[in-house]
Amino acid sequence: MKPALILASESPRRKQLLSEAGFSFDVVPVKVSEIPNKNLNVNDQILDIARRKASAALPLLKSSRQDAFIVLCADTEVIFNGAPLGKPADRQDAYRILKLLSGKYHEVITAVCLVESSTGKEVSQTETTKIYFRQLTDDEIWTYIDTGEPMDKAGAYGIQGQGGKFIERFDGPFYNVVGLPIDLVKNLLSKF
Incomplete structure (x- = not known):
């Protein structure tokens, strides 16, 4: 019998992507410091x-479950000029980020980490998608910020929402930019 899959995430997008891909799973939100190790x-x-998310989730889950499980954790960052941009702190920060990305390319990197509870076996990998933004006007940026959509997203935009209209093209997996590269998840799960 295959171990149960547990998504250790607060992201509604990751939950939606896993559901749409046909996975059966439980969700256990975990909070960890997302300050990067420089x-x-x-x-x-x-x-x-x-990996920090997985390390935080494992003891919580082991104390409440008797069955074997695989915990799935992910982190997505928007990288511009080699540095993570993170999520905007406020509206002004969202403007700053979107202005920075306007007319330029950046990368979206998602790390996926899976850990099997009974053996401790871990498999993890990153996926990268290169995004090309078209030139944005200040009016477009502020109108988008007014929707509220950019406020909880790395890089201050959602490719699957209204932010998608800013993208001229992308090279790499679409779902990676949404927050969970499903093909990579399937590949990593096949290793258990």
Whole structure:
């Protein structure tokens, strides 16, 4: 019997993507510090945050479950000029981020970490998508900010929502930008 899959995330987008992909899973939200370890390169910083989420979720889940399970954690960052942009702190910060991305390219990196509860086996990997933004006017940026959509998203936009209209093109998996590269998840799960 395959172990149960547990999504350790507060992200409604990750939950939706897993559901739409046909996975059966439970959700257990976890909160950890998402401050990156500056001693690591950007890819490893993002992997480190996903691993921290798994480390926080495992003891909570082990204390409440008798069955074996696989915990799935992820972290997504928007990288511009080699540095993570994070989520906007407020409306002005959202404007700053979107203005920075306007007319330029950036990368979206998602780290996926899976850990099996009974063996402690971990598999993790990152996925990268390159995004090209068209030139944005100040009016477009403020109108978008007024929707509230950018406020809880890395890079201050959602490709699957109204922010998608800012994208000229992208190279790499679409769902990676939404927050969970489903093909990578399937690949990593096949290793258990």
